[in-house]
Amino acid sequence: MSENQSIKHCVAFCLAQSFDISALAKLLSDSSLIRIIKGALLIEDDQSWSVVFAYGAVVHWNVSSEQQTKLHQLLLDHAAYPLISPEEDNFSFALDCPNTRIVEDHIEIESSDPILIFALSQGMAQSIKLAAFETNAITTINNTSYIPKSLAENGRIKLSRHKIAKIRGQLFLTKSDIILNYDLLDTPDFFWEYPEYEAFYGVTAKYLEIAQRTEVLSKKLETIHELFEMLADEQKHRHSTILEWIIIWLIAFEIGMTIFDKVL
Numbered sequence: 001m002s003e004n005q006s007i008k009h010c011v012a013f014c015l016a017q018s019f020d021i022s023a024l025a026k027l028l029s030d031s032s033l034i035r036i037i038k039g040a041l042l043i044e045d046d047q048s049w050s051v052v053f054a055y056g057a058v059v060h061w062n063v064s065s066e067q068q069t070k071l072h073q074l075l076l077d078h079a080a081y082p083l084i085s086p087e088e089d090n091f092s093f094a095l096d097c098p099n100t101r102i103v104e105d106h107i108e109i110e111s112s113d114p115i116l117i118f119a120l121s122q123g124m125a126q127s128i129k130l131a132a133f134e135t136n137a138i139t140t141i142n143n144t145s146y147i148p149k150s151l152a153e154n155g156r157i158k159l160s161r162h163k164i165a166k167i168r169g170q171l172f173l174t175k176s177d178i179i180l181n182y183d184l185l186d187t188p189d190f191f192w193e194y195p196e197y198e199a200f201y202g203v204t205a206k207y208l209e210i211a212q213r214t215e216v217l218s219k220k221l222e223t224i225h226e227l228f229e230m231l232a233d234e235q236k237h238r239h240s241t242i243l244e245w246i247i248i249w250l251i252a253f254e255i256g257m258t259i260f261d262k263v264l
Contacts, residue, residue: 014087016056016079057125119197123204137220
């Protein structure tokens with residue numbers, strides 16, 4: 001087995017909602033061999049690669065833990081909304097293999113072409129970003145699962161108007177954050193310019209089941225939307241109930257005043 005065919009480590013992280021790629025490119029340009037490719041950074045260093053994506057993901061190939069930590073600190077200094085619990089996915093890989101494929105989390109790569117590495121990283125970065133979306137959606141659904149149960153058992157939601165408004169806001173933020181970034185899960189525009197590399201992206205996208213997981217995520221978003229609408233209906237019902245009581249009391253007051261005037 002050649003040195004390139006020895007087993008190496010690959011890891012993908014989602015660290016934040018987004019990175020400032022322009023600022024990072026300026027800082028790294030003096031110390032590393034970097035390329036800016038379609039809004040992403042490809043950092044090369046002697047058979048090691050880190051690929052940084054603007055949507056808060058980074059993929060490391062044969063990069064030491066020490067170097068990963070050092071780069072992550074720099075990325076987080078130029079990040080928007082860092083994740084409290086970053087997502088992580090680990091693989092092994094080898095270069096100079098007969099074909100490019102993935103078997104049981106081991107990636108066999110036919111060459112050390114940096115653009116090939118970049119193409120594979122596209123699918124891995126999308127997958128780890130999708131994992132962050134999945135975690136956010138599942139956490140939101142689990143944290144609010146008591147609401148439909150309460151409605152089913154009691155016929156009403158036992159929450160204050162302020163609490164309902166707050167939960168609606170949280171649901172809206174979760175849903176909008178995912179929907180506004182949904183296009184990140186499409187086939188990257190990069191492959192319009194490099195169509196010969198799209199098959200390599202397909203290797204990771206298929207193995208990591210991006211299309212299937214995106215469909216499941218859509219179902220979760222539907223659940224969040226239904227819960228949002230349920231709370232909206234509850235707020236409307238409570239508001240209309242308050243108005244009805246106000247009208248009843250005004251009518252009762254008017255009747256009382258009329259009777260009082262007649263008695264006098």
